[in-house]
Amino acid sequence: MDTNETYQKLIDHFREYVDLAEIDIDRITSKFEIIYIKKKDYLLRAGQISNHMRFIVKGSLYVYTLDEKGKECVNQLGFEDWWINDLYSYLRQKPSEMYIQANEESIIIRISKKDLDILFKEVPAVSEFWRLKIQNAYVLLQERIFGNTHIDAFTKYKAYVTKYPNIEQRFPQYMIASYLGITVEYLSYLRKKHLSDLF
Numbered sequence: 001m002d003t004n005e006t007y008q009k010l011i012d013h014f015r016e017y018v019d020l021a022e023i024d025i026d027r028i029t030s031k032f033e034i035i036y037i038k039k040k041d042y043l044l045r046a047g048q049i050s051n052h053m054r055f056i057v058k059g060s061l062y063v064y065t066l067d068e069k070g071k072e073c074v075n076q077l078g079f080e081d082w083w084i085n086d087l088y089s090y091l092r093q094k095p096s097e098m099y100i101q102a103n104e105e106s107i108i109i110r111i112s113k114k115d116l117d118i119l120f121k122e123v124p125a126v127s128e129f130w131r132l133k134i135q136n137a138y139v140l141l142q143e144r145i146f147g148n149t150h151i152d153a154f155t156k157y158k159a160y161v162t163k164y165p166n167i168e169q170r171f172p173q174y175m176i177a178s179y180l181g182i183t184v185e186y187l188s189y190l191r192k193k194h195l196s197d198l199f
Contacts, residue, residue, distance in 0.1 A: 059106025074178035
């Protein structure tokens with residue numbers, strides 16, 4: 001994937017939400033940078049301050065914290081056309097408690113907080129884009145909180161794999177189980193017990 005194609009992915013994503021003039025596109029692409037990361041590489045480690053917003057062009061990453069026993073607790077699974085970050089660290093400029101790690105070789109486009117703040121003033125459509133993205137993220141967070149307390153594990157799992165049909169080919173079962181808040185063994189049991197209901 002060449003540079004132009006990579007940036008086009010970002011612009012296409014913006015255009016799903018807002019209209020952009022040609023001059024806007026030039027301003028946007030001048031502020032973003034492309035980075036290539038290998039499987040298992042980190043974009044962020046606990047203790048670091050998140051200073052970038054990151055868009056996944058190709059590949060997959062996951063966000064996790066460590067519990068008191070050092071076990072990974074997966075908070076987010078991200079792949080193409082997703083933004084991935086620790087928003088609390090980014091917005092508050094405080095050390096993160098999260099890790100962002102590549103699950104596959106990935107291409108990321110990122111922008112620093114300083115440059116994004118500049119774009120908000122130079123390109124009003126970027127500000128509108130982020131208003132909509134943050135709004136959607138809040139709704140998804142509320143849905144996840146509700147789901148964790150009101151929806152059974154299989155229904156959550158079925159809804160997730162229906163919405164993201166390739167998720168099981170992209171991420172290992174232990175990550176999916178952790179994200180859903182269940183054990184790998186229970187996830188395996190649910191899949192076997194309800195296999196006919198899944199496909």
